[in-house]
Structure formats: C-alpha cells, structure tokens
Amino acid sequence: MGRRGMAATSHPTATLTAISILQAGGNAIDAAVAACAVQCVVEPGSTGIGGDCFVLLAAGGSDKVIAYDGSGRAPAAATLDWYLEHGFTEIPRQSAHAVTVPGSVEAWATLVKDHGRLPLAQLLEPAIALARDGYAVAPRVAADWAGQAALLAKDPHAARVFLPGGRAPLAGEVHHQRELAATLQAIAERGPDAFYEGEIAQDMVDRLRELGGLHTLEDFKEAKGGYVTPIKTSFRGHEVHECPPAGQGVIALMILNILSGFEPGDDPLSADRLHVEIEASRLAYSVRDAVLADPSQSKVPLDWLLSEELAAELRGKIDLKQAITELPSFSASAVEHADTVYISVVDGDGMAVSFINSVFNPYGAALVAPKSGVLLQNRGQGFVLKAGHPNAIAPRKRPLHTIIPGMMTRDGKVCLSFGVMGGHYQAMGHAHLVSKLVDYGLDLQSAISLPRVFPRPGQTAIEAEKTLPAAVKAELERRGFSFTAPAAAIGGGQAIAIDHERGVLLAGSDHRKDGCALGW
Template identity: 90%
Template sequence: MGRRGMAATSHPTATLTAINILQAGGNAIDAAVAACAVQCVVEPGSTGIGGDCFVLMAKGGSDQVLAYDGSGRAPAAATLDWYREHGFSEIPRQSPHAVTIPGAVEAWATLVKDHGRLPLAQLLKPAIDLARDGYVVAPRAAADWAGQAALMAKDEPTARVFLPEGRAPLAGEIHHQRELAATLQAIADKGASAFYEGAIAQDMVDRLRELGGLHTLEDFRDANGGYVTPIRTRFRGHDVFECPPAGQGVIALMILNILSGFEPGDDPLSADRLHIEIEAARLAYSVRDAVLADPSQSDVPPDWLLSEELAAQLRSQIDLKQAIKELPSFAPTEVEHADTVYISVVDGDGMAVSFINSVFHPFGAALVAPKSGVLLQNRGQGFVLKPGHPNAIAPRKRPLHTIIPGMMLRDGKVCLSFGVMGGHYQAMGHAHLISKLLDYGLDLQSAISLPRIFPRPGQTAIEAEKTVPAAVRAELERRGFVFTAPGAAIGGGQAIAIDPVTGALSAGSDHRKDGCALGW
C-alpha cells in the first residue's frame, strides 16, 4: 500500500526499477517502459524487444482511457496462397513464418514521446546495465528456461545466448546478453528507428530470410502501431475497459456479460459458481475462435459481441446439472499457457498504466538474430491457414492476440489497473479476477491468489490447479467435466487499486511468478 506511487510486475528487479523511475521524476508510463525493458532482459522467456505490446492508460485517473496497439503484422509477402502452395497446413513454431514484425519498441518510443517525462535513454539504462553486466536468474524464470532448453538447442544462435554452458541457467546463476545490451544502447541513442532500420533490422531480416522467411527491410521500416478506441462493458456498477480486437479483451468482457445474469452466491469456489465460470468461458471462447481477427482486414462485430442479446443467448445454454456437450465452436485451438509480462503502475498524479508485453510462447519462436541478440516471437502462430476464416494469414495483417491489459472505472474515475498473464487464459483470468473483487469483496492479493481453472477451448477438459477443493472438483466431475493438471501454474497477475475518496493505492502480485508489488 502507498500514496505517492505504486508498481506491480512479475519480477522484483522490474518492480524496483519502476519505483526508482517514479522517484527520479518519471511518471507511470516512464516507469512501465523502464520496467518492461528490464523484464526483456531478466525474463527472456516471457518477453523481449522482439515481441509485441498493448497498453491502456488514463492520465490523472480520469475516464479518458487511451489504448495503444503495439502488435506487429505479417510480412507483405505472406499470402495464404503462398503457404498453401508450399504445403503448410499450420505455421510451425520454430520457423520464420511464426515471426511477425515486432511492435514493442515502436510502442515504447511513441508512448514515452507522447506522454512521458524522461528521455528514452534514461529509461533503458537499467536494462542495458543488466544485459551487459549480468543478472541473477530468478526461480520461475529458471523453470521456464529449463522447459524450453531442448527447443533452443536446435538453433545455434539461440543456444549460444540462452544455453551458454550447453544447458539452461539455474536459479541463482548469472547470465549475460551482451549483444542485446548493444542493441538497447542503439535504441537509447537513436530511438526506435535504430531497431526498425539499419544494421539491427538487417540482422533480423537476414536471419529470417536465411531460414526461408518472407520478411524484408521494408516490412520493418513500415512497422507502426497506433492509438485505438478501447472497448468496455458495465459490470456490477463498474466500467471495465479492454483494448479492441485483434486482441481477446472483448472475450473477457463477454464472459463478464454472461456472469452478470447470475447471482454470485456466498462462496467464490462453490461447485455452482465454478460451473458457471467454466461454461461462460467455454461459450465465449467458442465465439472467439470463430470471429476474432484483425478488424482492419476482417469484419469483426464488436457491438454484437458485447450485446446483451448474445450474452443472453449464451447464458441460456448453461445448465447447472451438467456440462454443455456441444458448444457453438468453429475451430477449437490447442491451448498453451504462453509466457507474457504484465506491468501495472500508478504515479502520484494519478496516471494509471496497464501495460503488457509478450513473445507469446516461452522464448517465442526460439530464434535469435545473431548480431543483435534479439529473440524473436512466434505470434504468427495466431493465424490460421484456412481460406475464408477471419483470422487467415494475409499481407500486413495482425494475428489474433491473447495479451490484454485491463482497466476498471467507477463513477468516472479509475479504480483498478490490472492484468492476468497466461496466453489463452487471459480473457477468463480477467473476468475471474473482476468477479472475485466485485461479487465477493475480496482484496486484491486474495483474489489473485485463488485457485485457478481453465477450460480448454472446444473441450470438456478443465485444467485445474491442485488447490481447487477436492469436494468441489468431485461434484463438477459428476456433472460431466473432466479435470487435468496444468503443465505449469496457470498464468500470473498484477493489479493496483485506487481508493476513489482518499487516493490511497493498494496492489497485489501473483505468487505464481517471481514478482512483487511496491509502493511508497
């Protein structure tokens, strides 16, 4: 808790960096960018400058919520016909075709220029120092690292950087990324153009084309994000904001719309309540897989998705006696709890920033540009290779995105900046968190720490953390749900609440990650 500033991230060094920036005169957007740059070094499995970024922010805690889409696009030559002619039925992860043009660096530079107080060079210095001089590998980061070692070993530049002794570093060991330090220094000196033009861009393009990719220098030079109009829904007297498609924030709002028609009951972990949340997520995700795509190239109907008519239609299919056997599913996707970092910062002037940055799956495509040290994401796997599908790959198109920052207002004032990591889980995670806060009056830390469940899209199989009560699990199994253990902890999360009367700040940070919340 605090009054003058607060930061919550999934890594202690990033949280401390954010606080240091606030105390040095920076504002919340400065602190978020500095923290994220640090995480791009110390949590390389979760995020990097070769990834993408989405942001919600409100100056002075007002109801003027800004949204920025810092996601990347497919190369101009990436036509559906090309992939089909070359025998692709899906996009392989460790391949250049999984790599869209990274959007994070452009987003950082634009947001700092438009809304920050400190120069980008000052914000990047902590990350540069850590990459150059070395950093201690944290426990959760080490676990994620070890899980991807076999994949990274298949690519020599990636193995050289991330498996320096032929294995993943252990928790407590020191790791360096000196090429990345030089790249960050170039961005600090020359701005985003140093990343999207010149030697760094050439290094990324050369590596991708060497592997058969379609990327060009023009694709990198023309990369740009932009401000977009946030979407919202009303839940229990609050306005919940998300970034618009191609992100899945609209699915979080759909789940809340479905939940709004049910009385919450007394127990957030009762069988009836979890049954409702499971089915609401299954129904909303089935719609996601059918229609969600880049709205600049596909007809995505947000008004219909957020309509009470659709919510009522989906809600009517929930039967507390048994699991839904046939969902209105179009093309279920394989679920992985992909890695991401989420950052929440609120400064002393009330600026609230909800900030998320990702390389999608742990260590992205597991491909490193050898001279620049840039780890490349695999967000292109969000596309499908099916003619006529809204999310089919196309030139300069953005794929379906799982990463979503959130923000909540009451009576025209920001009262919560929040986010939940975990790939596809994030939409359910947002709805789950908001429901626990508003329906059950839990404090932030308790709400974040509750046992998590996640229905695999298109299936009755439910991933459930072992802390879900055994009796509740047994009752849900009797109703037709099948439970399975998740491969790792389900997601992570951070949030900062703002008291509308006193302005006092309180925060929570997920025990499933290495991070913490700090304020003063």
C-alpha cells in the first residue's frame, strides 16, 4: 500500500527501477518503460526489445483510457501463396518465418515522447548497466531458462549468449548481455531509428535472411505502431477496458458478459462457479479462433462479439449438470502458457499505466541476431496458413495476439490497472481476476493467488494447479471434465487498485513469478 506512487512487476529489480524513476520525477509511463527495459535484460525468456507491447493509459485518475498497439507486422513479401507453394502447413517456432518485425522499441519511444516527463535515454540507463555489468539470475527466471536450454542450443548465437559454459545459468549466477547493452545504448543516443535503421536493423535482417526469412530493411524502417480505440464492457457497475483486436482482449470482455448473467454465489472456488467460468471461457475461445484477426486487413465483428445477444446465446449453452461436449465453433490452436511481462504503475498524479511486453513463447523463436544481441520473438506463429481464414498470413499484417493489458473504471475514474500473463490463458485470467474482485470482494493479493484452471481449447480437459481443492476437482470430474497438471504455474499477474476516497494505492504481485509490488 502507498499514496505517492506504486509499481508491480514480475521481477523485483524492475519494480525497484520503476519506483526509482517515479522518485526521480518521472511519471507512470516513464517508470513502466524503464521497468520493461530492465526486464528485457533480467527476464530474457519473457520479454525483449525484439518483441511487441500493448499499453493502456489513463491520465490524472480519469476514465479517459488511451490504448497503444505496439505489435509488429509480417514482412511485405509474406504472402499466403508463398507459404503454401513452399509446402508450409504451419509456421515453425524456431524459424525466421515466426519472426514479425518487433514493435516494442517504437512503442516505448512514442509513448515516452507523447506522455512522459523524462528522456528515453535516462529511462534506459538501468537496463544498459545491468546488461553490461551483469545481473543475478532470479529463481523463476532460472527455471524457465533451463526448460528452453535444448532449443537455445540449436541456434549458435542464442547458445553463445544464453548458454554460457554450455548450460543455462543457475539461480544466483551472474549473467551478462554485452551486445544487448550496446544496442540499448545506441537506442538511448539515437532513438528508435537506431533500432529500425542502420547496422542494428541490418544485423537482424541479415540473420533472418540467412535463415530463409522474407524480411527486408524496408520492413524494419516502416515499422510503426499506433494509438487505437479501446474496447470495453460493463460488469456489475464497472467498465472494463481492453485493447482492440488483433489482441484477444475482446475475449476477456465476452467471458465477463457471459458471467454477468450468473449469480456468483458465496464461494469463488465452488464447483458451480468454476464450471461456469470454464464453460464461458471455452465458448468465448471457440469464437476467438474463428474470427479474431488484424482488423486493418480482415473484418472483425466487434459489435457482435460484445453484444448481449451473443452473450445470451453462449450463456444458454452452459448446463451445470454436465460439461459441453460439442462447442458451437472451433479452430484448433496450441495451448502454451507463453512467457510475457506485465507491468502496472500508478503515479502521484493519478496516471495509471497497464503495460505488457512479450516475445511470446519462452525465449521467443530462440534466435539471436549475432552482433546486436537481440532475441527475436515468434509472434508469426499466431498466423493461420489457410486460405480464407481471417487470421491468414498476409503482407504487413499483424497476427492474432494473446498479450493484453487491462484497466477498470467506475464513476468517471480509473480504479484498477491490471494484467494476467500466460499466453492463451490471459483472456480467461482477466475475467477470472475481475470477477474475484467485483463478485467476491477479495483483496488484490488473494484474488491473484487463487488456484487457476484453464480449459484446453476444444476439449473438456482442464489444466488445474495443484492447489485446487480435491473435492471441487472430483465434482467437476463427475460432470464430465478431466484434469491434467500444467507444465508450470499458470501465468502470472500484477494489479494496482486506486482508492480515490481515501487517497490510497493498493497493489498485488503474483507468487508464481519472482516479482513484487512496491509503493510509498
């Protein structure tokens, strides 16, 4: 709890960086960018400057939410016909074709220029020092690192940077990323052009072309995100805001629309309540896979997706006696709790920032540009290689994105900045968290820490954390669900609530990650 500023991230060094920036006179967007840059160094499997970001921002405590889409696009030469002619049925993860042009650096620079107080160069200083001088590897970071060692070893440049001595670093060992430090220094000195043009861009393009990619310097030079109109829905007197497609924020809102028609009951972990949440998520995700895409190139029926008519139709398919065996619409997609970092910051003037940055899967495509040290993401795997599908790959198109920042307002004021990491889980995670706060009055930390479940798309199989009560699990199995243990804890999460009446900020940070919340 605090009054003058608050930050919550998945890494303690990033949280401390954000607080330091606030205390140095920066505002919430300054602090979020500085914290994210640090996480691109100290949490390299989760995020990086070779990734993408999305941001929601509300200034002065108001409910006027601004959204920025910092996601990258496919190369201009990436036509569906090219992939089909070359025998692709899907886009391989560790390939140049999985790499879309990174959007993070451009987004950071634009948001700081438009809404920040401090120069980008000052905000990058902590990350540069950590990459150059070394940082101690945190426990969850070490665990994720070890899990990707075999994949990292397949790329000589990734192996050199991330497997020093031929293995993943252990918790407490010191790791350096000196090439990345030099790249961050160049961005600090020359701005985003240093990344998207010149020798750094050339290094990335050369490596991608060497691996068979279609990328050009022009693709990088023309990279640009943009402000977009947030979408929202009402949930029991609150307005919940999300970024629009190609992100999956609309799916979180759809789940909330379905849940709004059910009485919550007294127990957030009752079999009936989890049954409803699971089925609402399964139904919403089945629609997601059929229609979500880049709205600049495909028609995305937002009004229909957010309509009460659709919510009522889907709600009517939920039977508390048994699991749904046949979903109304589904296109298969992989279930992976991809790595991401989510950052929430609120400053003393009431600016709230909900900020998410990702390389998608842990260590992205597990490809590193050799001279610049940039780890490249694998967002291109979000595309479909199927003619006529809204999310089919196309030149300069953005893929379906799983990363989503969230924000909630009430009575003309922002009251919650929140995010839940975890790849495909994020939409369900947003709805789950909002429901636990609004329907059950839980505090932030308790709501974040509750056991999580996630239905595998198109199946009755449910991933469930081991803290789910055995009796509840048994009852849901009786209704036709089956359970499996996730490979790791499901996602992560941070949130900051603003108590305008008392002038207090309250925050929580997920025990599933290394991070913490701090304020003063």
